[in-house]
Amino acid sequence: MKLYSYFRSSAAYRVRIAMALKGLEADLETVDLLAHGPLEDFREQVSPQGLVPALASDDDGLLVQSLAIIEYLEERYPEPALLPADRGARAYVRAIAQLIACDIHPLANLRVLRYLKRELKQDQATIDAWYRHWVVDGLTRLEAFVVANARHGAFIAGTDPTMADCLLVPQLFNARRLECDLSGAVRRSSPSMPDATRSSRSSERIPRPSPTRADRMAGACRESRLRREPYGSSGLRRSHSFLQRQNARRLPDARRLG
Template sequence: MRFLGYFRSSSAYRCRIAFNLKGLEYDFESVHLKSGQQKAPAYAAVNPQMLVPTLIADDGQELTQSLAIIEWLDETYADPPLLPADKDLRAQVRAFSQVIACEIHPLQNLRVLQYLRGELRLDEDAVSKWLARWLGEGLTACEDILNKRGEDSRFCFGDVPGLADICLVPQVFSAQRFGVDISGLKRINEINANCAALPAFSQAEPAKQPDFEA
């Protein structure tokens, strides 16, 4: 498998955790987002959205969108499963993951931040408020969802890590990077620490990737 990503992309980070949990090897190719490599014609031909990541499977098929990639990995390499076998619980895991992927992450994407700073000429204070609003509100909703379940499990849904944790950890990383205060989100911080103790998660961290830049 060839994996086209970028060390700092949350979506690529999610896929890296999934590869690691499954024990899958892949050839990594960096697409340097800050210098706009995702807009190069060769990459746009593969991924018309000009976003990372893209997975090119061994049979040559091209897969995009991190959640779709991870569900495909789960359906192709079954062990260990990243989604619950029970359809009702699976819906809860997907919904939690989509709170992050559909409601939080899109508002802190590089292209959106570039628009805020560029076209809208927001200063750093206003950008920080934007980030604090959407990451703070979104992760608080995640905490509420976890508390509503009332489960005292090691991970979001039970005692084995899965798709929900795969989405949560990169989002917590982003919140920390952007200086959003989530210290009050007790359950999320516990789960994040439990994940960080696993090599599958820690080896996927941005700072440990070959294209990392400080």
């Protein structure tokens, strides 16, 4: 299998985390979303959507959309599970995932921000304010939902990582990278409650690329149009090694996707 990815795509990041949690590996190919030529080639030759992630499966063709890909991996490689056995718990995990993928991400993704800049002629300060408003608003609602359900523990949905964590980690990474005021969101949503979304420590237990490394790679990608995934494969290895140490009872040996 081949995973088409981009180092600053939170949607692609979700899939890489899911693969790491399951101990899976795949060939990684970067699609430079900032370069017109490579993006058009990807759209014409691989995926008409022109979006990442896309997973080329030897058996099942091209798979697109991060949640669909994660669900596919869950069905094909059920252990370790990213969805709980209990149907109510599964619905809860999917709700968190969709709160992020459907309510937060669409208002703050690259295509929307480009439209604000190019077609609507908004300055960068206004665009940044737009991004921060909707991310903080969404995470505030997510925090309230998590606190009300009181299912969080070591991870956002309990004692083990789930699909919800695969989506939470990239969203928090981008929120911090773009200096969103997450503490204010928490105070507004639950002033007397702990920060359940972040106190779950999902983003610490599932390692993420450091902001400074990501920013350095962003510049390198723009300057040299790197065709290799800047931190995808090493990020998978780091996550896999960490999770083997922390959850040895749950992780199998790394399996090559095919």
